[in-house]
Amino acid sequence: MIFPLEQLVKFKGNVYAATCAAGKRAYQLAMMKDPILSEYDDKAVSVAARQIFTNEVQYKITAPE
Numbered sequence: 001m002i003f004p005l006e007q008l009v010k011f012k013g014n015v016y017a018a019t020c021a022a023g024k025r026a027y028q029l030a031m032m033k034d035p036i037l038s039e040y041d042d043k044a045v046s047v048a049a050r051q052i053f054t055n056e057v058q059y060k061i062t063a064p065e
Contacts, residue, residue: 007053014061021059022052 011018025048029037036047051057 007050011053017061018052018059021057022049025051025057025059 008015022045026044028034029048030044037044048057052059
């Protein structure tokens with residue numbers, strides 16, 4: 001899978017926050033050994049970035065306590 005560069009260019013939100021969310025999602029996928037990783041034969045970061053930038057996975061920014 002190729003990183004969704006066209007989705008990144010069209011992205012209207014905070015790219016830094018989306019990148020942080022993709023990192024956390026990649027960690028989740030790796031720790032859960034999600035079958036989607038073997039299905040696409042990809043790295044967790046690529047799958048997570050695609051999910052974030054194509055809105056397959058939603059994230060919410062919260063303020064630290």
